[in-house]
Amino acid sequence: MAYSLALVDLDGTLTDSAPGIIASITYAFDTLGLPRPSEEDLRRVVGPPIEESALRHGVPGERLTEFVTAYRAAFTGGGMLNNSVYPGIREALTTLLDGGIRLVVATSKPEVFARQILEHFDLDQFFEAICGSTLDGTRSTKADVIEHALKTVAATEGGLPQVSDIVMVGDREHDILGARTHGIETIAVTWGYAAAGEHAAARPRAVASTPDELAAAVLAP
Template identity: 35%
Template sequence: MLSYDAVLFDVDGTLLDSAPGILSTLREVFCKMGTDISGVDLMRYVGPPLRRTFGEYSTDEAWIERATDLYRDSYAVRGCHMCKPYPGAAEMLRRLKDAGLILCTATSKPTQVVTPILEEQGLAPWFDLIAGASMDKSRDTKTEVIQYVLDQPLLQGKRVLMVGDRHDDMRGAAACGLDAAAVLYGYGSREELAPFKPRLYAESCQQLADLLLGAPL
């Protein structure tokens, strides 16, 4: 028996293995900005908002905006094409959609950035709403993105689940009063996610669909 009417999906690390393009673009930007990142584990920056990432290296707002712009310009040319759906992602979305669930994204990528990526990867048709951050700072955190999606008419009065792979997804869900599902095939570990007490864990896209459509939660 379904427990939810709608599912919000993070994108990076949940639907798409996008780390290669993100990491490549980050290295390029840090080099251009003259920032030494030797010894830095860049994987921790796969998922969180860009401005927060660059804010770890400078408190200068102009510097942060310059780095953000450089990243977006480069990513739009090359990095955005260096991703692929996780095994079973399209089939998972099809199964959930066929079961009558409303499907939306809630990603830290700006909406105008993530939409063509999902279209290129063949996942866009399954979504009722593709939503993400704004290009400016008006909707920049995962909590703000989730709340923006929840405010849309199609989700009013619905039981909603947030699905993601990083602590930002779990924290954003909790801040918005939602249950969360944690995927373990992405970029976050069980140790990172466990403190937020997600409603369920999934080792694969297939298992996530199975849990939502059949197994007790």
């Protein structure tokens, strides 16, 4: 039996946001006079909360606020829309809606930015809610964002289905681990930014290599 509700990540799942995010993070490192991470490490900052990625890649805690401010200046100044929708995503979302699946975005990106991106690419039409993190960091982990998404859905006319009818779709381990905190099954997608072996270590219920495979996995788990 198909799931009835799919929580869907944004960066690395719906859109290839790496060019804009990496350029904005590079700008922040340069602005603070800090050494840039390697190109491989820069790709790994895409997906998790920016604060978590910054600390993991050498930003001192006492300079974190300064770093995030510089990053967001570059991101809102143009990096946000240096982005593209993955081929096949619109078709997959259409297939899921036609199959009766409710769709909600659950992203570690600040909600205000997620809304602008989804509206820019005309993807907001597919989702009944767009849920993300807060700019002040009070809702930052993926588990926090998923909790926010569940509460948002619960307050809708359709209400919240039982946990076994919900699935989280994402490209990184924090999507999988955050969903597991709430007892939610997961489907990992391979076209995002996960490192080699990341999915195997996190153990999603299923792995999809194309948007068509993703739609099939949600509709017939």
